Amino acid sequence: MPEPHYDPDAAISAAGAGGATDLAMDEGETLEKGPGGGPPGPDPAGRPRSLWSDAWRDLRRNPVFVVSGLVIVFLVVISLWPSLIASGNPLHCDLGRAQEGSRPGHPFGFDGQGCDVYTRTVYGARTSVTVGVCSTLGVALLGSVLGGLAGFFGGSWDALLSRITDVFFGIPVVLGGLVFLSVITSTTVWPVIGFIVLLGWPQIARIARGSVITAKQNDYVQAARALGASNARMLLRHVAPNAVAPVIVVATIALGTYISLEATLSFLGVGLRPPAVSWGIDISAASSYVRNAPHMLLWPAGALAVTVLAFIMLGDAVRDALDPKLR
Amino acid sequence: MGRYVIRRLLQMIPVFFGTTLLIFLMVNVMGDPVAGLCGDRQCDPATAARLRAEFGLDKPVWQQYATYMGNVFTGDFGTAFNGQKVTELMGTAFPVTVRLTVVAVVFEIVIGISLGVLTGLRRGRPADTGVLLVTLVVISVPTFVTGLLLQLLLGVKWGVVRPAVSSAATVDELLVPGLVLASVSLAYVTRLTRTSVAENARADYVRTAVAKGLPRRRVVSRHLLRNSLIPVVTFIGTDVGALMGGAIVTERIFNIHGVGFQLYQGIVRQSSQTVVGFVTVLVLVFLLANLIVDLLYAVLDPRIRYA
Numbered sequence: 188m189p190e191p192h193y194d195p196d197a198a199i200s201a202a203g204a205g206g207a208t209d210l211a212m213d214e215g216e217t218l219e220k221g222p223g224g225g226p227p228g229p230d231p232a233g234r235p236r237s238l239w240s241d242a243w244r245d246l247r248r249n250p251v252f253v254v255s256g257l258v259i260v261f262l263v264v265i266s267l268w269p270s271l272i273a274s275g276n277p278l279h280c281d282l283g284r285a286q287e288g289s290r291p292g293h294p295f296g297f298d299g300q301g302c303d304v305y306t307r308t309v310y311g312a313r314t315s316v317t318v319g320v321c322s323t324l325g326v327a328l329l330g331s332v333l334g335g336l337a338g339f340f341g342g343s344w345d346a347l348l349s350r351i352t353d354v355f356f357g358i359p360v361v362l363g364g365l366v367f368l369s370v371i372t373s374t375t376v377w378p379v380i381g382f383i384v385l386l387g388w389p390q391i392a393r394i395a396r397g398s399v400i401t402a403k404q405n406d407y408v409q410a411a412r413a414l415g416a417s418n419a420r421m422l423l424r425h426v427a428p429n430a431v432a433p434v435i436v437v438a439t440i441a442l443g444t445y446i447s448l449e450a451t452l453s454f455l456g457v458g459l460r461p462p463a464v465s466w467g468i469d470i471s472a473a474s475s476y477v478r479n480a481p482h483m484l485l486w487p488a489g490a491l492a493v494t495v496l497a498f499i500m501l502g503d504a505v506r507d508a509l510d511p512k513l514r
Numbered sequence: 515m516g517r518y519v520i521r522r523l524l525q526m527i528p529v530f531f532g533t534t535l536l537i538f539l540m541v542n543v544m545g546d547p548v549a550g551l552c553g554d555r556q557c558d559p560a561t562a563a564r565l566r567a568e569f570g571l572d573k574p575v576w577q578q579y580a581t582y583m584g585n586v587f588t589g590d591f592g593t594a595f596n597g598q599k600v601t602e603l604m605g606t607a608f609p610v611t612v613r614l615t616v617v618a619v620v621f622e623i624v625i626g627i628s629l630g631v632l633t634g635l636r637r638g639r640p641a642d643t644g645v646l647l648v649t650l651v652v653i654s655v656p657t658f659v660t661g662l663l664l665q666l667l668l669g670v671k672w673g674v675v676r677p678a679v680s681s682a683a684t685v686d687e688l689l690v691p692g693l694v695l696a697s698v699s700l701a702y703v704t705r706l707t708r709t710s711v712a713e714n715a716r717a718d719y720v721r722t723a724v725a726k727g728l729p730r731r732r733v734v735s736r737h738l739l740r741n742s743l744i745p746v747v748t749f750i751g752t753d754v755g756a757l758m759g760g761a762i763v764t765e766r767i768f769n770i771h772g773v774g775f776q777l778y779q780g781i782v783r784q785s786s787q788t789v790v791g792f793v794t795v796l797v798l799v800f801l802l803a804n805l806i807v808d809l810l811y812a813v814l815d816p817r818i819r820y821a
Contacts, residue, residue: 353528354536357530357800357801358533358793358797359755359796361760362793363540366537369782443654450659451658470659474662477662488655488662491656491659492654492656492659
């Protein structure tokens with residue numbers, strides 16, 4: 188995705204190294220570690236540690252990961268069951284209380300239509316989390332399949348894919364969103380998710396392609412080929428597990444940017460449309476009352492910022508854990 | 515080098531046509547190009563059919579695209595919904611957005627690179643950690659939130675600047691919008707410079723320069739920076755195109771009548787000529803910026819040789 192402000196360079200080049208680490212333990216083979224490259228010792232099960240268990244051990248000790256993980260768990264819980272902490276109805280508004288400040292029972296005050304800002308902020312999490320998770324799953328699946336196949340088989344499909352990704356990179360993303368979504372007047376999240384997947388997959392495809400190309404040159408892939416493994420087996424058993432780390436890293440960071448993109452599009456009036464509840468819509472509505480009732484702007488904006496921050500920091504922590512070279 | 519330039523130019527051609535075709539399809543197939551021509555009312559079927567025939571919209575899409583591109587290459591971008599030539603709109607809009615972009619890029623260079631060098635040389639110290647944390651927050655807060663908050667604080671609460679930009683859009687009015695537009699890229703430039711400086715500070719040539727007794731200032735400015743800034747220059751170069759396309763949000767918040775404003779109007783008024791025309795020019799800018807960056811790369815880093 189030509190997301191203007193996301194610089195994947197650092198993430199990709201950094202994550203690229205993670206993909207080459209051996210992961211063949213699941214085949215029950217003992218693997219010789221290079222000098223200095225081996226982990227301090229086998230874990231209790233007696234098997235050498237894999238990249239993943241190593242990464243998990245690092246992550247559990249990383250305060251950034253723990254904090255952002257807790258925030259994300261909280262967000263997921265309230266987006267599944269918003270009534271746990273908000274008893275009201277986000278669409279129940281009382282014009283007589285428009286723009287009122289904080290009251291007992293209504294800690295965040297009321298917005299320009301007299302809706303409870305607290306309830307709307309809580310229910311807005313569902314939109315953001317749904318858009319973020321679904322778009323990331325879609326982008327990651329489509330991108331890694333198309334990019335991975337291109338990297339593995341090369342040839343004309345690879346050349347074609349590179350040109351297609353070039354085309355998609357040439358479209359500024361907010362602009363594309365305005366053009367694409369302005370004609371759709373659905374109030375659900377699906378057109379937005381569809382648009383993000385449509386413009387987002389080339390980014391993941393490029394990364395998947397690069398890391399598959401790196402992984403397929405490894406000796407164990409050549410060995411598998413020499414032993415007569417089929418393409419499918421080589422790809423699924425040997426290449427994919429070793430190429431997936433950079434994709435996971437970039438996808439986690441991208442999740443945060445997709446949430447921010449949904450809010451931006453809703454702010455511009457083309458993402459979600461009322462009566463859908465979204466932080467972007469609320470911020471857009473609040474921006475005309477900023478002089479009198481800044482609380483209407485600050486709560487949804489703060490919630491949005493914390494959410495995006497949590498996902499980006501999680502991605503950062505995952506990258507550090509999967510790429511020991513950076514330290 | 516000459517052959518490389520030619521190859522790159524040839525590669526740009528399919529990308530240019532692919533991107534413009536995609537936008538053309540989005541606008542003309544998904545939207546109704548004549549819907550905006552009858553004001554807020556629906557066109558009656560007879561008028562709509564006449565307009566369609568007049569604009570050649572009854573022809574197949576690929577033929578429309580070919581005609582449009584033919585016109586574009588003779589400098590005719592068509593007319594907007596109110597009868598104004600799209601090229602006239604561009605003439606008023608692009609200077610404003612270019613000014614805004616230049617302000618943003620200057621911020622990126624001045625603040626981003628100096629913060630990056632400072633933190634890169636003090637890796638692991640409190641100042642470094644603090645700046646890193648701030649950049650992370652800046653990256654996470656969406657641009658429109660940063661913009662609204664700055665507008666609220668500087669423009670409304672403290673009255674330091676005017677909250678909206680006048681139609682003249684002079685450079686001093688564009689300082690705050692430029693900072694908002696640059697904010698996220700600024701954070702990336704800082705992080706990129708920091709990583710690059712920290713990496714190069716351990717390089718042999720820096721140790722040699724220190725060992726032969728050069729003052730620290732000279733080591734940093736002559737030896738370290740020259741090599742560390744190569745990836746930063748490429749990032750800023752590619753960012754120019756992205757900033758111009760991304761200015762739509764900033765221009766909306768601060769009411770700047772630039773490219774983003776015209777595009778937004780074009781979309782709201784369903785004026786497909788305006789939208790496709792502006793996007794075509796933006797795509798061209800984006801592709802050219804990328805080309806220049808690639809060529810600059812070879813100049814900056816003599817180790818890279820193009821066949």
